[in-house]
Every structure is written in C-alpha cells, then in structure tokens.
Amino acid sequence: MKARRQSVILDVVREQHVRSQEQLRRRIRGAGFDVTQATLSRDIRELGLVKGGPEGAYQAPPRAETNGHTPTSVFQRALASQLRRIDRVQQLVLLRTGLGHAQSLCALLDGAGLPDVVGTLAGEDTILIITPDTRRARGLVKRLEEMSNT
Numbered sequence: 001m002k003a004r005r006q007s008v009i010l011d012v013v014r015e016q017h018v019r020s021q022e023q024l025r026r027r028i029r030g031a032g033f034d035v036t037q038a039t040l041s042r043d044i045r046e047l048g049l050v051k052g053g054p055e056g057a058y059q060a061p062p063r064a065e066t067n068g069h070t071p072t073s074v075f076q077r078a079l080a081s082q083l084r085r086i087d088r089v090q091q092l093v094l095l096r097t098g099l100g101h102a103q104s105l106c107a108l109l110d111g112a113g114l115p116d117v118v119g120t121l122a123g124e125d126t127i128l129i130i131t132p133d134t135r136r137a138r139g140l141v142k143r144l145e146e147m148s149n150t
Helices: 002-015 020-029 035-049 071-082 104-112 134-148
Strands: 051-052 057-059 083-089 092-097 119-122 124-129
Touching: 002 020, 002 035, 002 057, 002 104, 020 035, 020 071, 071 083, 071 104, 071 134, 092 104, 092 134, 104 119, 104 124
Parallel strands: none
Antiparallel strands: 051 057, 083 092, 092 124, 119 124
16 A cells, blocks of 8 residues: 555656645545645655755656666566566466565566556555566566566
C-alpha cells in the first residue's frame, strides 16, 4: 500500500504543478488514497521531494540515478537477492519473493522502466507483471532470469 501510494505521489508531482501538501493530498485522494497530513509529510520526506522551480511546486528527484546507481542496477541487485521463482502464463509473469519483499521489489521494477512491462501488482511475496503479449512475456522472463543470476 505504501509503495503504491508513493508511486502515485511521484506520478502526480511529475505530471502536475503541485504547490502545497493540501493540493497533493486532494490529488492522491482522487486516486483512492485518503491520507493524513502526517502520513503525507512522511511520504514527501522519504521520497526526497523538494519545492522549487519557477512555479514553486514539488519536484521529484531525478529518475536517472539513485545514490550513484541506475534504477536498473538497483533493481538487478534486489532481484538477485530477493527472487525465489519466476512463472509465466501467456502474457502474465509471476515473480515469487521472500515474504515481505514483493512490494519493495515491485517499486524498484517500476522504477527500472523495463520495456514490455504494461503494469505490475504486488502482494506480500508475489508480483504480477502484465506484458502486451506472450512473446514479450517470454523475453521478459529470459531477461529477469539473466538479471537474477548475476
């Protein structure tokens, strides 16, 4: 829930000029997340959002690097340590992780921006990845297997 909420917050501040926490709270409420001001403040701090630019709006940290590492390399390291199993059913790819690791790994997967990933959904130990078709799902499985064996 937290990872999804924070992903929505990042999407909102990247797509819209949000100048206050109240504006941000209203926008994410429209996406189904009704949060308190304290929770929103904590999310803003954890996400590293800062106010700036000519509009004085919240700005997200750049996507390209995280602590000197690309999002793909951070995802690859997490995948290697947390992935337990990969299954594919037609255009759906299912990742099994250790208990409690699926949501954080899914957030890293979303941030890595892998091609052919249409959408993701995470539980406690399972990530569902939706791809456009069976062929691309097979290619994604192969790529994930290669990434997890490093």
